[in-house]
Amino acid sequence: MAVLIRAFGDIDVAEDAVQDAFAVALHKWPRDGLPPNPGGWITTTARNRAIDRLRRESRRRELLSEASLLSPGHDDPGIPEEVGPVQDDRLRLIFTCCHPALSTEAQVALTLRLLGGLTTKEVARSFLVAEPAMAQRLARAKRKIKAARIPHRVPDGHELPDRLRPVLAVVYLVYNAGLTSPSEPSLCLEAIRLARLLATLMPDEPEVAGLLALLLLTESRRASRLRPDGSLVLLGGQDRTRWDRSLIDEGQAIVRRCLRRNQPGAYQLQAAINAVHADAATIEQTDWSQIVALYDQLLEVAPTQVVALNRAIAIGEVEGAAAALSLVDELDLDNYHPFHATRADLLRRLGRNSEAAAAYERAADMAPTDAERDFLRRGGRASR
Amino acid sequence: MTKYLLSVHSVEGEAREPMTEEDMRQFMERVGVLEEEMKSAGAWLFGGALHQADTATVVRMTDGEVLTTDGPFAESKEHLGGFYIIEAEDLDAALAWASKTTAAVSKPIEVRPFQHVSEA
Numbered sequence: 001m002a003v004l005i006r007a008f009g010d011i012d013v014a015e016d017a018v019q020d021a022f023a024v025a026l027h028k029w030p031r032d033g034l035p036p037n038p039g040g041w042i043t044t045t046a047r048n049r050a051i052d053r054l055r056r057e058s059r060r061r062e063l064l065s066e067a068s069l070l071s072p073g074h075d076d077p078g079i080p081e082e083v084g085p086v087q088d089d090r091l092r093l094i095f096t097c098c099h100p101a102l103s104t105e106a107q108v109a110l111t112l113r114l115l116g117g118l119t120t121k122e123v124a125r126s127f128l129v130a131e132p133a134m135a136q137r138l139a140r141a142k143r144k145i146k147a148a149r150i151p152h153r154v155p156d157g158h159e160l161p162d163r164l165r166p167v168l169a170v171v172y173l174v175y176n177a178g179l180t181s182p183s184e185p186s187l188c189l190e191a192i193r194l195a196r197l198l199a200t201l202m203p204d205e206p207e208v209a210g211l212l213a214l215l216l217l218t219e220s221r222r223a224s225r226l227r228p229d230g231s232l233v234l235l236g237g238q239d240r241t242r243w244d245r246s247l248i249d250e251g252q253a254i255v256r257r258c259l260r261r262n263q264p265g266a267y268q269l270q271a272a273i274n275a276v277h278a279d280a281a282t283i284e285q286t287d288w289s290q291i292v293a294l295y296d297q298l299l300e301v302a303p304t305q306v307v308a309l310n311r312a313i314a315i316g317e318v319e320g321a322a323a324a325l326s327l328v329d330e331l332d333l334d335n336y337h338p339f340h341a342t343r344a345d346l347l348r349r350l351g352r353n354s355e356a357a358a359a360y361e362r363a364a365d366m367a368p369t370d371a372e373r374d375f376l377r378r379g380g381r382a383s384r
Numbered sequence: 385m386t387k388y389l390l391s392v393h394s395v396e397g398e399a400r401e402p403m404t405e406e407d408m409r410q411f412m413e414r415v416g417v418l419e420e421e422m423k424s425a426g427a428w429l430f431g432g433a434l435h436q437a438d439t440a441t442v443v444r445m446t447d448g449e450v451l452t453t454d455g456p457f458a459e460s461k462e463h464l465g466g467f468y469i470i471e472a473e474d475l476d477a478a479l480a481w482a483s484k485t486t487a488a489v490s491k492p493i494e495v496r497p498f499q500h501v502s503e504a
Contacts, residue, residue, distance in 0.1 A: 101475060148497045149386045151474035 090115065091201040092152045094194075098167040099150050106141035107170050108177075113138055115197075116174075116190045126177055126187055160205075168211050168267065171195050175215050180368050188219060206261050210268030213254035217274035220247035232375040236283040248278045269298040288317040305333050313342055321349040337366035337376075345380055387429065387498040388478040390468040392491050396437075396461040414488040422470060427481060431468030465491060469498075 097110040105127075112123045124134035144150065155163040171194045178187030195212040202208045224238035233239075255275045258268045273294045280286040295311035308331055316324030325346040333339035344359035357379065364376035403411065415433075422428035437456040444451055456463060468485065472478040475495070482493045 099475075101479070147499075148478075148495075149474040151476055 088154070088201075090197060091154050094167055094198065095154055095163060096145065096150060096152050098163075098170050099145075100163070100166060101148065101150060102141055102144065104166070104170070104173070106137060106144075107166060108173055109134060109137050110141050111170050111194070112174065112187075112190065115194060118190070164202075164205065164207065167198070168207060171198070171211060171215075172267075175218070179218075188215075188222070191215060192219060206258055206263045207265040207267050209254050209258055210265055210271050213251045213258070213271035214267050214274060216247045216251035216254070217271060217278055220244040220251065220278065226371060230371050232369075232371040234380075235277065240281065243278065251275060252278060264297060264301065266298060266302040269294055269301065273298070286317070288314055292318055305331050306336065306338075309333060309336075309339055309342060316346060321346045325350065335366070337363045337368070337372075339363075340366070341376060341380070344376075348380070385471050385473060386478075387469060387471050387501050388481075389494075389496045389498065390431075390470060390478070390482050390485055391494045391496070392433075392465040392467060392485070392489055393494060394463055394465045394491055396463060411489070418484055418488045421484070422468065422481065427470040427472055427477075429469040429471055431466070431470075433466035434464060437463040465489075 094111065094115060097114055098107045102110070108127070109123055112118045112126070113120065118126070120135050120138060121131050123138075124131040127134070129137075171191050174187055174194070175191035178189075178191060192212070192215050195208070195215050198205075198208045199212045220243050221235075221238060223244065224240070224242040225233055227233060251271065252275045255268070255271050258264075259272070273291055276287055276290050276294070291314045292311065295307065295314050299307050299311055309328060312324045312327035312331075315327060325343070328339070328343055328346065331339065340359045340363035344356050344363055347353075347356035347359055360376050360379050364373050367373040367376055419428065419431070422431075440456040442453045442455070442457050444453075466489075468481075470478065470481055472481065475497075478495050478497075482495045486493045
């Protein structure tokens with residue numbers, strides 16, 4: 001589909017054409033047998049059908065002349081070969097979906113719909129939005145791409161760092177949506193799939209590798225994050241035998257490669273922190289000093305309050321709860337429930353129990369999932 | 385190629401020191417350089433600064449008659465300071481011009497694509 005979007009610059013035309021082509025394929029292939037390059041066959045068939053549609057519509061002269069250019073035999077080097085760089089077109093599509101002229105919501109919706117292949121209904125459900133509203137969001141975004149002529153191209157070298165940022169952010173957002181929406185764990189797998197695609201398409205971008213490693217290492221702990229009753233298990237209480245070692249191995253291998261490259265960035269550093277956790281057989285064996293050192297670096301490249309909070313937690317493990325609490329109290333994160341949860345835990349460790357209880361209550365009120373809310377209401381203790 | 389409108393927006397009453405003569409001179413120079421660049425790149429179609437909003441007049445149909453009113457259309461504090469009409473390959477190219485424009489005039493620029501534009 002990415003090939004056709006590039007050829008036609010019109011996502012709706014491309015989508016309809018692909019649907020038609022698949023319909024024809026379902027009819028023909030059982031009868032005639034699979035062609036040697038099924039993907040390419042779909043592209044050619046879809047292209048022909050799209051040409052037919054464009055001729056039928058004949059809205060504007062420009063479109064008609066484009067259609068005639070697309071008949072086979074025309075030697076325009078811009079026309080994609082069926083067997084050729086479909087991968088490049090997927091890369092172009094990612095950058096189009098994540099163009100800065102589109103809102104983050106539109107970027108996420110388009111990426112899931114066009115790259116993830118989710119239906120509009122599935123995308124709507126993932127983000128707790130009504131289906132008609134999501135359909136409208138997608139339609140509006142596609143209209144804007146077409147009307148404003150958002151180009152379908154991979155940004156040039158000098159633009160790449162700025163343009164890559166939203167792409168990685170969208171994939172990360174999709175993964176996190178999968179974590180906090182227990183009804184859509186498939187979003188996590190979708191995000192990993194997208195991260196793998198990006199890593200394949202951009203093997204020289206260290207932050208792309210970093211994101212993939214981060215997602216793999218986070219995903220490795222999935223089986224141990226929740227109890228059967230849906231309640232949350234903190235890192236310290238997780239059964240590490242249930243961590244997925246193959247995901248850990250893969251993630252750690254990527255982190256090692258990133259370390260050798262020595263072009264650190266936020267995603268690589270977060271991945272490295274997760275890799276250190278994955279190295280420890282139990283929470284007590286965690287190399288917290290290494291984690292603090294990594295957070296020091298992370299705070300430099302990503303000087304956000306949330307990073308400062310997570311660093312403070314690590315400092316708490318090395319220097320004690322009092323040191324951590326004084327760092328945490330300097331932060332301005334009143335609307336962020338992990339801030340209150342962290343304060344609560346530190347206060348509890350310092351024996352300041354009534355303050356701890358108040359902080360747990362604050363955190364529970366803001367918690368996004370039932371599992372977290374219950375956990376916090378129980379004062380951060382596991383249920384019996 | 386698509387035609388885009390780059391409109392310059394000012395907000396009335398925004399705390400701002402009035403421009404000194406030197407500020408004004410530098411402003412005109414920046415704008416001059418920008419417009420020259422647009423012209424030599426073949427992007428320039430038309431553009432310029434408008435007189436202040438209170439020099440405007442609005443004409444509209446009301447009850448089958450043409451009504452003429454003194455003042456700008458928008459009663460809000462936001463007013464159009466001027467605009468450029470450019471031709472560009474795609475939105476990225478238009479945004480690049482808009483970035484240069486906002487740097488030159490120190491005001492937000494809205495970039496909007498034209499639908500079909502009839503030729504003279």
